[in-house]
Amino acid sequence: MSSIATNAREASAGANDSLKSEFVAFKTNRIIEVASNLFYQRGYSSCTLDLVADNLGVTKPFLYSYFKNKEAILAAICEVGISESLAVLEATLADEHKTHRALLTEVVRQVGRIVIERQEYVVVYQREMKHLSATDHNRILRMRASFDHQIAELIREGVEAGEFREDTDSFVAVWIGGLISWIPTWYSPGGQRSSGEVIDQLVTAALRLAGAE
Template sequence: MSEPADRKTNRQEEIIEAAVKLFSDNGFHNTAVQTLADAVGLNKATLYYHIHSKEELLYRIHRAIIDDFLADLDAICAQPNLTPTDRLHRAIQAHIRHVAERQAEVKIFFRERDSIGEEMRVRIAERRRRYQDLLVGIIEEGMAAGEFRDVDAKVVASFIVGMSNWLYQWYEPGGRLTADEIAKAASKFALAGLRATDG
């Protein structure tokens, strides 16, 4: 008898959760399939019933992160009553909260990007470009509206993404600042540099 679909889905989520911890702690290449199977209480044969390969797991972690980032930014851009300043403020805050809340996954995203196959890397790169293009669009919209000064929108978007992503390296949950406080400070800093001035 085959395993019910919802039960199989729950098991796959459990496997992905275990993979995130192991890949983050030990690295992708240093994590054996047997170690992953042991972590979820399965033998290797049963593990392969739920996943095709270790590389597929890594790709799914990458895909989940970038898809969630994109979904948030798409939702922000779809709100018609927001000014470009409001959009960028919300975009930066959403990005930083994602990084803070999913540090292990973000760490894997950046440290193991070359460990997935070429075709998978291309798919992820396409989504990263789309995310960057949406940010560039917000900045260009702000310049056109007179809210932002004249800047190279692509450079500024890259700066914002880089600044926000680097949080995974140094943020400590329970530390001096909460993720929300850091998000507000980062947004304030970025917008202060962009805001158009009179004269």
């Protein structure tokens, strides 16, 4: 949850405020970490807030001081993967000195790392999104659309710059997003392929889809 913690840190001004924010971020992160693991193992519908509180060794009122209800915890879990991916995408695209090929490589490599690191969160999102409120669901969809749109722009510009094959439809961004999103459902840490190998293959696959090889 490093990015959430960082955001919380940066948002506060004074040293005491900063420390307090860090505590809040730490507790928030622990709640969503433990809740995510329970939702992942047992399914969202089968988990009560009592169960989440028990597993954290806290009371239910303690949870309510951080999240207004169980759905708010789910929303926080579902947002981690896409919000970290968007942050990485925007930071990477800010480097104007790189080729489109290098930018695509860098984004895909970093986002691949995020979905592997956040595997449980991403799977919980994919399985349980129907339990999100319309507001949370739409906010996350807008973030995903923004990600796809920026990758599509990068590909369109790369085609114009002559770096990617000219018959490449920028909609291929959605297929690249699919490759990335699919990893958490089949990748198994400690399995036959290391995360490094999986990410190398992902980059190769994304470059082929973009017509960059």
